[in-house]
Amino acid sequence: MITFPVNGWRISPRQSNYPTLTLLAAILAAVVLTTTLPAFAGLGEELSSVQADQVHIQGTLRTTQKPSYTIHEIQAPTGTVVREYVSTSGKVFAVAWQGPWPPDMRQILASYFGQYLQASETQANSRAGRRPLVIEQPGLALQSGGHMRSFAGRAYIPEMLPQGISAEAIR
Amino acid sequence: MTDLRLRLMVVIACAALLFTVACGGTSHSNGGGGNPGSNVQAISVNLGPSGNYANGAFTSVTVCAPGTSTCQTIGGVLVDTGSSGLRILSSVLTTTLPQQKAADGNPIVECLPFVSGYTWGPVQTADVQIAGEKASSVPIQVLSDTAFTVPSACANNGQSLDTLSALGANGILGVGVFVQDCGGACVAKGPSNPALYYECPASGCVVVGEALSQQVVNPVAFFSTDNNGVIVELPAVSGPQASVSGSLIFGIGTQSNNGLGGAKVYTVDASANFVTTYNNQSYNQSFIDSGSNGLYFLTSGITGIPVCSDATSFYCPTTTKNLSAVNSGSNGGASGTVNFSVANADALFKNNPNASVFDQLAGPNSLSGFDWGLPFFYGRNVFTAIEGRNTPGGTGPYWAY
Numbered sequence A: 001m002i003t004f005p006v007n008g009w010r011i012s013p014r015q016s017n018y019p020t021l022t023l024l025a026a027i028l029a030a031v032v033l034t035t036t037l038p039a040f041a042g043l044g045e046e047l048s049s050v051q052a053d054q055v056h057i058q059g060t061l062r063t064t065q066k067p068s069y070t071i072h073e074i075q076a077p078t079g080t081v082v083r084e085y086v087s088t089s090g091k092v093f094a095v096a097w098q099g100p101w102p103p104d105m106r107q108i109l110a111s112y113f114g115q116y117l118q119a120s121e122t123q124a125n126s127r128a129g130r131r132p133l134v135i136e137q138p139g140l141a142l143q144s145g146g147h148m149r150s151f152a153g154r155a156y157i158p159e160m161l162p163q164g165i166s167a168e169a170i171r
Numbered sequence B: 001m002t003d004l005r006l007r008l009m010v011v012i013a014c015a016a017l018l019f020t021v022a023c024g025g026t027s028h029s030n031g032g033g034g035n036p037g038s039n040v041q042a043i044s045v046n047l048g049p050s051g052n053y054a055n056g057a058f059t060s061v062t063v064c065a066p067g068t069s070t071c072q073t074i075g076g077v078l079v080d081t082g083s084s085g086l087r088i089l090s091s092v093l094t095t096t097l098p099q100q101k102a103a104d105g106n107p108i109v110e111c112l113p114f115v116s117g118y119t120w121g122p123v124q125t126a127d128v129q130i131a132g133e134k135a136s137s138v139p140i141q142v143l144s145d146t147a148f149t150v151p152s153a154c155a156n157n158g159q160s161l162d163t164l165s166a167l168g169a170n171g172i173l174g175v176g177v178f179v180q181d182c183g184g185a186c187v188a189k190g191p192s193n194p195a196l197y198y199e200c201p202a203s204g205c206v207v208v209g210e211a212l213s214q215q216v217v218n219p220v221a222f223f224s225t226d227n228n229g230v231i232v233e234l235p236a237v238s239g240p241q242a243s244v245s246g247s248l249i250f251g252i253g254t255q256s257n258n259g260l261g262g263a264k265v266y267t268v269d270a271s272a273n274f275v276t277t278y279n280n281q282s283y284n285q286s287f288i289d290s291g292s293n294g295l296y297f298l299t300s301g302i303t304g305i306p307v308c309s310d311a312t313s314f315y316c317p318t319t320t321k322n323l324s325a326v327n328s329g330s331n332g333g334a335s336g337t338v339n340f341s342v343a344n345a346d347a348l349f350k351n352n353p354n355a356s357v358f359d360q361l362a363g364p365n366s367l368s369g370f371d372w373g374l375p376f377f378y379g380r381n382v383f384t385a386i387e388g389r390n391t392p393g394g395t396g397p398y399w400a401y
Helices: A017-036 A047-056 A105-124 B003-017 B345-351
Strands: A060-065 A069-075 A081-087 A092-099 A133-137 A140-147 A150-156 B026-030 B040-045 B057-064 B070-080 B084-089 B108-114 B117-130 B133-143 B171-175 B197-199 B229-233 B244-250 B265-267 B274-278 B281-288 B295-297 B321-328 B335-342 B370-372 B381-385 B398-400
Touching: A092 A105, A105 A133, A105 A140, A105 A150, A140 B370, A150 B281, B057 B084, B057 B171, B057 B244, B070 B084, B084 B117, B274 B370
Parallel strands: B070 B171, B084 B133, B281 B370
Antiparallel strands: A060 A069, A069 A081, A081 A092, A092 A150, A133 A140, A140 A150, B026 B070, B040 B057, B040 B244, B057 B070, B057 B117, B084 B171, B108 B117, B108 B197, B117 B133, B229 B244, B229 B381, B265 B398, B274 B281, B274 B321, B295 B370, B321 B335, B381 B398
């Protein structure tokens, strides 16, 4: 599942008509997306389990069918693109992102967020220095790089890569 | 060289630099500032205030309550051409600065995502003085997890960088190509806003649209002169060193000491990227960044260079690799070959525990390209031109070297 920052907006009285319209549009968009497009899930999750999260997506969704997996690509209104790679059994085995700002890492890494957090904290403890984050652990590979206004990265579950698919295909 | 001699050299280097560049200290002054009119600020690559930094260029910055002589000089601030804006740890800031407030009086607080986490803390206003230059009443970020509760949307970026141990510096001096850290995206209201700026009433923080003039800015863009960019000058090094000294020079072609000379201009795109070509593949999200502490490029799968077994952020070839790549401007123009070497990072750190300068430190990045970090700067004068500003090499943004 994925949430882009749309909640928590402070609305002044003179703007009070817009949120109603926006909400209506969001609900309509969500209904359209849920009925015509596949859902969007986090790393390791079942694609079918997250239909409800569509409500939070205010971007456009596109799917590309490959022989042994499907790419679900969402373009958020912030300009950031997230691609999730779904196996034929319906599990998200990889996610990739690119755009002016990082996506919500907790959302796209789902249950792997804790491992990501721990690895990034541990790496800061050796020699200090700003650098891309690279994780190569059993169950999680992640590369995250970029700079202000330009971020890119990917994460995948090595054991779940479809046979014959190289990690370099995930981008 | 023995450890003892190296350690002694570090101590001497730190003592010599303490008052100008600082190996961690801060000092108070009335009036602050450096040489009047000078556009040259000393920088030093050293272990930094955390004592374990590799390839960090540090300097000192004076912040003053706007329009007053109540100032504080803070050392151990990382010089970062890959970001824009001054950010200071609240734990080292002892001068009280005015808090920026929204129209309704609520304090403005920022969440800034970095690759490895986020900085969170209030936006405050300061006169920023570096060398003989001064930016009056500019917004800066004061890094603190405790002044305001971190919103979950911010914490979802990863680890907090608001402590000395996580940041490795007392602050970050962002002197990159952008005037503001966020720009137009953060002015907009609604879902296109990337949620960097919040207002924080007692009930909790909510995202706000932040005017450009209120955003945290590259202070160089607000100097009264020498405000079109910077040059980072560091000497060539060969092998690990305890520390090296260099200069951060303000302005491009504005004084006798900051002309482009023979430097080639490499244009960058709207995202501050250019093109690096390696093994006949072009990577158009490549960039130059003094705030990255190594040469980070591609992945082990593409380069064939193994990552270190205990530190997967670095490459660990069995023997040093001598490689080359070609940089070119985002819309054509200049191109040039860069030769670089990748040493075994485990061996570099193990054999040189007290060194801070590593010209052959490298690691993987992502599939998107090359991150030319501080090793690229050794032996080059690297110009960073600010967006929209005129220079003898054309209008920024660009890099030149």
